[in-house]
Amino acid sequence: MNAEYLWRSIVESVARSNLIFRKKVHIMTDSSRVSIATSTIVCVEAEIKGEVIIKEGCVVHPHVVFDATNGPIYVGENNIFEEFAVIRNNSEGQPMIIGDSNIFQVHSKCSAKYVGSRNVIGVHAHLEDGCSVSDDCSIGPKCRVFSKQNLEPSVAVYGPSNSHRVTSTPNLTPTLQLEFLRKILPSYHHLYNKKKVTAAAQ
Amino acid sequence: MSALLQYGKIKYECSCGKWRTLPDLFFCRHCFKIKCDDCSCREIDAIFCPRCLDTSSPPEARLKKHKCTSCNDCPNCANVLSARVENEKYYLHCHHCRWSTRDAKQEDRESNKSWPTKENPVTNHLNEVTAYMKRMEVIENAPKDLKKGKGKAWSAIHLKDKFGVQQMVEKRRKAMVPEMNPLKAHDPTEAPTLEEEIENRSNVLRSLDQIIMQPLTNSNELLLPVKVPLQGRVMVRCDECERTLVKRDFGVATYKFKISSFAREFIPDIRMSRPVGELKIGETAHVFLSVTNLSSSPLELTITPQSGEGTIKCSNEPIQLNLPSSKSIDSAAGGVHAEQSDVIVFRQHNRVGLRLDVVPTESDLTSPVLDLLLNYKQDGSFSILAASEKVLKPEESGVDRILSAHLRINLS
Numbered sequence: 176m177n178a179e180y181l182w183r184s185i186v187e188s189v190a191r192s193n194l195i196f197r198k199k200v201h202i203m204t205d206s207s208r209v210s211i212a213t214s215t216i217v218c219v220e221a222e223i224k225g226e227v228i229i230k231e232g233c234v235v236h237p238h239v240v241f242d243a244t245n246g247p248i249y250v251g252e253n254n255i256f257e258e259f260a261v262i263r264n265n266s267e268g269q270p271m272i273i274g275d276s277n278i279f280q281v282h283s284k285c286s287a288k289y290v291g292s293r294n295v296i297g298v299h300a301h302l303e304d305g306c307s308v309s310d311d312c313s314i315g316p317k318c319r320v321f322s323k324q325n326l327e328p329s330v331a332v333y334g335p336s337n338s339h340r341v342t343s344t345p346n347l348t349p350t351l352q353l354e355f356l357r358k359i360l361p362s363y364h365h366l367y368n369k370k371k372v373t374a375a376a377q
Numbered sequence: 378m379s380a381l382l383q384y385g386k387i388k389y390e391c392s393c394g395k396w397r398t399l400p401d402l403f404f405c406r407h408c409f410k411i412k413c414d415d416c417s418c419r420e421i422d423a424i425f426c427p428r429c430l431d432t433s434s435p436p437e438a439r440l441k442k443h444k445c446t447s448c449n450d451c452p453n454c455a456n457v458l459s460a461r462v463e464n465e466k467y468y469l470h471c472h473h474c475r476w477s478t479r480d481a482k483q484e485d486r487e488s489n490k491s492w493p494t495k496e497n498p499v500t501n502h503l504n505e506v507t508a509y510m511k512r513m514e515v516i517e518n519a520p521k522d523l524k525k526g527k528g529k530a531w532s533a534i535h536l537k538d539k540f541g542v543q544q545m546v547e548k549r550r551k552a553m554v555p556e557m558n559p560l561k562a563h564d565p566t567e568a569p570t571l572e573e574e575i576e577n578r579s580n581v582l583r584s585l586d587q588i589i590m591q592p593l594t595n596s597n598e599l600l601l602p603v604k605v606p607l608q609g610r611v612m613v614r615c616d617e618c619e620r621t622l623v624k625r626d627f628g629v630a631t632y633k634f635k636i637s638s639f640a641r642e643f644i645p646d647i648r649m650s651r652p653v654g655e656l657k658i659g660e661t662a663h664v665f666l667s668v669t670n671l672s673s674s675p676l677e678l679t680i681t682p683q684s685g686e687g688t689i690k691c692s693n694e695p696i697q698l699n700l701p702s703s704k705s706i707d708s709a710a711g712g713v714h715a716e717q718s719d720v721i722v723f724r725q726h727n728r729v730g731l732r733l734d735v736v737p738t739e740s741d742l743t744s745p746v747l748d749l750l751l752n753y754k755q756d757g758s759f760s761i762l763a764a765s766e767k768v769l770k771p772e773e774s775g776v777d778r779i780l781s782a783h784l785r786i787n788l789s
Contacts, residue, residue, distance in 0.1 A: 342476070
């Protein structure tokens with residue numbers, strides 16, 4: 176009951192902030208359903224379908240899939256999505272919310288309904304449909320968070336049997352890595368924003 | 378790799394009578410014998426940390442208790458612990474399960490080396506006991522030592538005690554017998570009752586791996602970083618002539634060999650080139666083999682199928698082959714004999730494909746084994762021996778020896 180209320184309040188607050196955000200952001204591409212902030216770097220090889228909002232400072236590597244055909248995906252600030260990460264909203268119309276400063280490592284899959292802030296989703300890790308991850312969690316390589324499972328703050332999931340433990344050390348925010356990627360990625364990749372922008376201008 | 382190349386199905390006979398796959402074997406160039414793990418000597422060449430590749434001498438390693446001082450493993454999930462710096466102080470952190478030294482209630486340190494480990498609580502007592510035992514040994518051996526120095530002339534002087542030798546001997550004996558302070562027997566500690574043990578036990582259940590990594594830590598104590606155990610690099614010698622068979626290059630980071638005499642470089646390598654079809658009693662089945670010469674000299678080879686008890690019958694005559702060396706790939710391969718052309722399937726540089734016909738009987742079907750004997754001669758492969766052997770055995774030097782290898786192929 177309580178969780179239901181919390182969930183609704185989160186959704187409402189995110190929807191409100193997105194409304195404000197859309198007014199601010201002037202680049203609206205793909206029939207105004209995909210909106211990417213100016214300081215966010217998205218490589219052109221990334222595949223974005225449906226209603227996706229990515230806020231300031233994120234880095235999306237090539238071959239990342241955002242599939243929002245079933246429901247919208249809202250991504251916060253300063254997230255890193257590495258190669259072959261798949262972010263897919265499998266719910267029926269429910270929004271997927273991703274917070275700030277998360278790292279989705281290579282080949283990770285996420286179809287969670289809510290991901291908080293400062294999480295590390297490891298290589299080949301899988302967040303199944305409808306699970307939720309709060310803040311400061313780390314999901315180890317090849318680990319799973321099962322559907323409808325809710326992770327408390329500062330939980331580490333590791334090992335072949337998906338063991339859980341509560342940690343005391345915080346996840347560091349990847350500021351240096353973000354700065355490096357923002358500098359290096361545009362010099363070797365075509366960017367999603369620019370291509371769309373130039374296409375629109377012509 | 379060996380599974381991919383199906384090495385496991387073909388076993389060569391070692392000089393000690395064991396059956397091993399070819400990559401597992403060595404060849405002594407001086408005894409002309411095949412050697413395996415069990416009939417060769419091994420000695421530790423270098424002791425090093427597998428993580429930071431830091432070498433240490435044997436006494437140094439003993440002092441470190443054969444553990445690296447700077448590398449640590451996570452006690453929780455056995456992955457690598459990495460150091461993090463905060464306010465110019467280090468703490469260790471596991472990227473996998475996010476265990477950290479702060480979880481073990483360890484304060485951050487200024488140096489990243491020698492993190493504390495759980496010591497044996499009775500170390501002092503143990504040292505006392507060993508020291509006591511050593512003193513006992515001296516006391517026991519004192520009369521023997523005195524006897525050793527005792528000669529005939531000496532005993533005569535001893536009787537007369539003309540020069541005060543007796544006193545000297547007494548003095549010496551006293552000096553040699555150390556003082557004896559008998560140690561107290563170790564008080565048996567009372568075994569904890571079941572209630573006590575349950576009371577002191579923490580809620581954390583430890584896995585067997587965790588307990589094995591830190592056997593001294595009790596269940597109510599916190600786990601500490603596990604130091605990485607050092608590893609030894611091995612040098613292989615022949616057990617007969619004690620000459621080195623395998624020696625690695627100087628430095629642990631290199632993968633090169635200073636001396637290597639693996640059997641593959643001396644013995645023709647036989648492999649199955651195609652899987653064997655279904656075996657039926659009384660019907661001829663084909664076995665396709667490839668023979669490769671990996672040595673640095675041309676090879677004259679005779680393959681003789683053996684028929685004995687427990688082995689499958691092969692209807693082929695002995696096959697004679699000439700194989701060029703692996704280095705002189707361009708040299709023309711020996712001509713295919715007309716009568717053997719149905720046996721030889723292909724010829725490719727230093728490799729020859731053969732087809733053998735086998736006729737299984739009823740007893741073979743459960744474990745079909747093909748038994749082959751190789752007799753081969755390598756031109757000048759052993760010329761390194763010439764210098765020493767020319768002097769010792771002039772009649773044998775310069776003549777290429779005929780060597781033999783015996784192998785069994787599992788056809789199932």
